[in-house]
Amino acid sequence: MEKWRIYVITVILGLCGARNSEGNQLSYNYYESSCPFLEDIVRKEMLTIFATDVSAPAAFLRLLFHDCQVQGCDASILLNSKDSEMKCSKNFGIRKLEAIARLKFILEVACPRQVSCADIIALAARDSVALSGGPLIQVPLGRKDSTTCNTQLADVHLPSTTIDVDGFLRIFMGKGMNLQESVAILGGHTLGAGHCINIVDRIYKPNPIDQMDPNYHLALKLGCPSKIPITNLTIIPNDITPSIFDNQYYREISLGKGLFSIDTTLSRDPRTVTIVNQFAADQDYFFEAFSSAFVKLSSANVLTGNMGEVRLQCDQVNR
Ligand code: HEM
Numbered sequence: 001m002e003k004w005r006i007y008v009i010t011v012i013l014g015l016c017g018a019r020n021s022e023g024n025q026l027s028y029n030y031y032e033s034s035c036p037f038l039e040d041i042v043r044k045e046m047l048t049i050f051a052t053d054v055s056a057p058a059a060f061l062r063l064l065f066h067d068c069q070v071q072g073c074d075a076s077i078l079l080n081s082k083d084s085e086m087k088c089s090k091n092f093g094i095r096k097l098e099a100i101a102r103l104k105f106i107l108e109v110a111c112p113r114q115v116s117c118a119d120i121i122a123l124a125a126r127d128s129v130a131l132s133g134g135p136l137i138q139v140p141l142g143r144k145d146s147t148t149c150n151t152q153l154a155d156v157h158l159p160s161t162t163i164d165v166d167g168f169l170r171i172f173m174g175k176g177m178n179l180q181e182s183v184a185i186l187g188g189h190t191l192g193a194g195h196c197i198n199i200v201d202r203i204y205k206p207n208p209i210d211q212m213d214p215n216y217h218l219a220l221k222l223g224c225p226s227k228i229p230i231t232n233l234t235i236i237p238n239d240i241t242p243s244i245f246d247n248q249y250y251r252e253i254s255l256g257k258g259l260f261s262i263d264t265t266l267s268r269d270p271r272t273v274t275i276v277n278q279f280a281a282d283q284d285y286f287f288e289a290f291s292s293a294f295v296k297l298s299s300a301n302v303l304t305g306n307m308g309e310v311r312l313q314c315d316q317v318n319r
């Protein structure tokens with residue numbers, strides 16, 4: 001506990017961009033009376049999950065991003081229907097939905113009908129960062145769950161691996177992030193891994209503006225030896241410390257050793273190269289920028305107040 005750095009986030013609540021007109025917004029004490037032990041319950045369950053699966057924190061962090069990217073952070077990614085977001089190929093590799101369902105079950109016993117699935121996703125992600133050695137981020141709560149999901153919207157809004165820096169900045173600046181925060185949020189790639197299916201295009205048809213380190217290129221070829229992967233079992237780590245939330249990712253991308261094209265191009269673009277180098281040199285600076293970026297990512301375009309609902313089961317809307 002002591003080793004966790006607590007960053008006080010000075011993002012004013014007004015920036016939290018709730019999309020309703022009643023003035024309902026996220027708050028830092030939303031569950032104070034309705035579910036006072038919420039954060040302890042989530043933390044305890046996360047510790048249990050991480051003890052048996054070191055790759056789980058990465059999965060929860062990516063889950064938050066992919067939830068928030070489509071219709072805002074509203075747990076739409078969890079809905080199981082003929083129009084599920086999970087049917088979108090860009091959600092390939094998304095995991096741990098069953099762990100969120102289990103947390104929801106535990107929380108329905110502790111605080112029935114109070115805690116939204118969207119808030120559970122946000123808390124699971126922030127504990128993933130903290131328990132992997134990253135900053136302990138205070139996140140405002142009070143998100144409601146969507147009553148809809150749409151495969152096609154997921155396809156439109158989830159970024160492709162070939163996105164360029166312009167497209168990248170458009171996404172994150174659109175959530176109110178500045179340049180530092182936008183570069184910091186991709187530091188989520190300090191955790192986890194990618195499958196060959198997402199890397200082979202880049203390995204076998206390199207883009208000239210995406211200058212990979214030649215030895216790293218060779219290592220990727222060895223890891224993913226055929227243009228069309230013969231299995232989906234091989235994964236390549238995002239950096240050499242894939243289960244530690246640190247600034248190693250920035251050191252590697254600045255050397256041309258980024259797993260995806262956007263990782264490397266971010267370290268070459270004149271707008272972002274200085275920030276990449278600063279994060280590579282100063283982990284505290286990265287943690288601070290990541291913390292405020294995380295609050296913006298997880299607060300953009302949320303449902304609050306009487307918009308949406310608190311689902312009773314995360315994979316289906318209430319009847
Ligand atoms: C333009 C933006 C982004 C692109 C193109 C992108 C792309 C990808 C791809 C292709 C994968 C590999 C999936 C697989 O093969 O299994 C991945 C993994 C991952 N991404 Fe991103 N990503 C982006 C932004 C983000 C952001 C903002 C975060 C979180 C803050 C994030 C967190 C992660 C994590 C933690 C993993 C590892 C997942 C695991 O190991 O299960 N990404 N990303």
Ligand SMILES: *[C@@H]1O[C@H](CO)[C@@H](O)[C@H](O)[C@H]1NC(C)=O
Nearest residue numbers: 089092093197229230231232
């Ligand atoms: C790997 O997963 C992708 C996406 O789900 C699928 O299209 C492909 O057929 C799979 N490949 C193998 C060899 O299973």
